[in-house]
Amino acid sequence: MESKLPVLFLCLAFAACSANQHHDPSVVGYSQEDLVLPSKLLDLFTSWSVKHSKIYxxxxxxxxxxxxxxxxxxHIAETNRKNGSYWLGLNQFADIAHKEFxxxxxxxxxxxxxxGAPPRPATAFRYANAVSLPWAVDWRYKGAVTPVKNQGKCGSCWAFSTVAAVEGINQIATGKLVSLSEQELMDCDTTFDHGCGGGIMDFAFAFIMGNQGIHTDEDYPYLMEEGYCKEKQPHARVVTITGYEDVxxxxxxxxxxxxxxQPVSVGIAAGSKDFQFYKGGVFDGxxxxxxxxxxxxxxxxxxxxQDYIVMKNSWGKSWGEQGFVMIKRGTGxxxxxxGIYSMASYPVKNAIHWGA
Incomplete structure (x- = not known):
């Protein structure tokens, strides 16, 4: 492999500039000089380790x-050399084998x-008759999206997707953007969902309804691991929803x-190496x-x-485009x-109030 390193680094350097003419040439976060010489590889690993606070x-x-x-x-070099609509880069997962990821x-x-869990409900789709859709929508600029969060080494993406959708509809209904608690779902929504072991968003929506709301992230912060379910605090704020529907x-x-x-929770087949190292562009890999x-x-x-749907992830801001990904649409x-159209749902909030 060592004899191929000069070619590899040249490819990586030039691919970073040519993968898409509209993106930052330092797509992997390092200069071309760092990537051309094989002798720089250890320095690159060391600087990357410092950047991501890696301690072995x-x-x-x-x-x-x-x-x-x-x-x-x-893999990043070979993929970027193809000059597709998206590109890859080094992120916090660069020292993690794909199976482990x-x-x-x-x-x-x-x-x-x-x-044994109840089936997904055959609910009505309230937006079925919507017409004259805007050519573009971005709820980030409408104030309905909280900053990107990080689930850590825990299979809690279902909780983050649920919470982000509830945060969105709550802001649309009340005008207040409030960061909500994924940890409460991790600790308390355990009938069918399983914390770091995984879950699905519809069950979490149903839990929030049955629980008369969900606490704020400030009152019930995230631990990156499962904990004990906390009882409601007398003066703690909760955000409620009145239902949920499937797309x-x-x-x-x-x-x-x-x-x-409104923002929508979406299931996706994201367990690929390209998705692990996605850095920018419209993903169709x-x-x-x-x-x-x-x-x-x-x-x-x-x-x-390139038509796309932009999605918020829960792997921190060092992944993707500051924590977001554009997925190609209009492919037929x-x-x-x-599989982004296979399993999507959203919460409903008819009442505008705090508390149960």
């Missing part, structure tokens, strides 16, 4: 992670609905209709075989002829890229 328990562990880092760097950072479990499956236009009115992760759709639009696939 033993020299053996550091050597292991260094090898994984080099393998992942090669899939085991620890996903968490959507669609199969829960077939294992009709395999229908791009239905998702756009819903998204024109490799996906995993089944739905395994949950995001929150927060808008749609077009960029240089009924299920959409990475």
């Amino acid at each position: 328990a033993t020299p053996k562990e550091k050597v292991k992670r260094y090898r994984v880092f080099k393998q992942n760097l090669m 899939k085991a620890n950072y996903l968490g959507l479990k669609p199969g829960l609905s077939k294992m 009709p499956e395999n229908s791009e236009v239905s998702l756009l209709k819903a998204l024109a009115h 490799d996906c995993s075989a089944e739905l395994d992760h949950a995001l929150t759709a927060v808008g749609y639009g077009s960029s240089y002829g 696939q009924p299920e959409g890229v990475c």
Whole structure:
């Protein structure tokens, strides 16, 4: 492999500039000079480790992670060389093998609905007759999206997707953007959802309804692990919803209709190496075989002829475009890229008030 490193780094450097003519040439976050010479590889790993606060328990562990880092760097270089509509870059997952990544950072479990849990409700779709949709929507600029959060090494994406959708509809209904508690879902919504072991958003919406609301993140902060369910505090604020609905499956236009009115929780097949290292652009690359992760759709639009849906992830701001990803739409696939039209739902909030 060492004899191929000069070619690899040249490819990576030039691919970073040419993967898409509209993006920052330092797509992996480092200068071309850092990438051209093989002798710079260890320096690159060291600087990356410092940037992401990586500390290894033993020299053996550091050597292991260094090898994984080099393998992942090669994948990034080879993918960017293809000059597609999206590009990859080094992020906090660069020293994590793909198998390990899939085991620890996903968490959507669609199969829960077939294992004794009640089926997803056959609810009405309130936006079915929506017409004259705007050509673009972005709830971030409408004040309905909280800053990107980080689920950590825990399969709690379902809780983050649920909370982001509730935060959105609450802001639309009340005018107040309030960060809500994923940890409460982790600790207390345990009948069918399983904390770091995974869950689905509909069950979490149902829990919030049955629990007469969900606490704020300030009152019930996230721990990156499962904890004990806390009783309601007398003066703690909660946000309520009055229902939830499913978006009709395999229908791009239905998702756009819903998204024109509010952020939407979406299941996605995100367990691919390309998704692990997504850095920017309109993603239409490799996906995993089944739905395994949950995001929150927060808008749609077009960029240089590429139609997309923009989604909020829960892997922190160092992943993707400051924590967001643009997924290509208009491909003609009924299920959409990475199955994004297969499992989408949203909360309903008719009442405008705090408290149960």
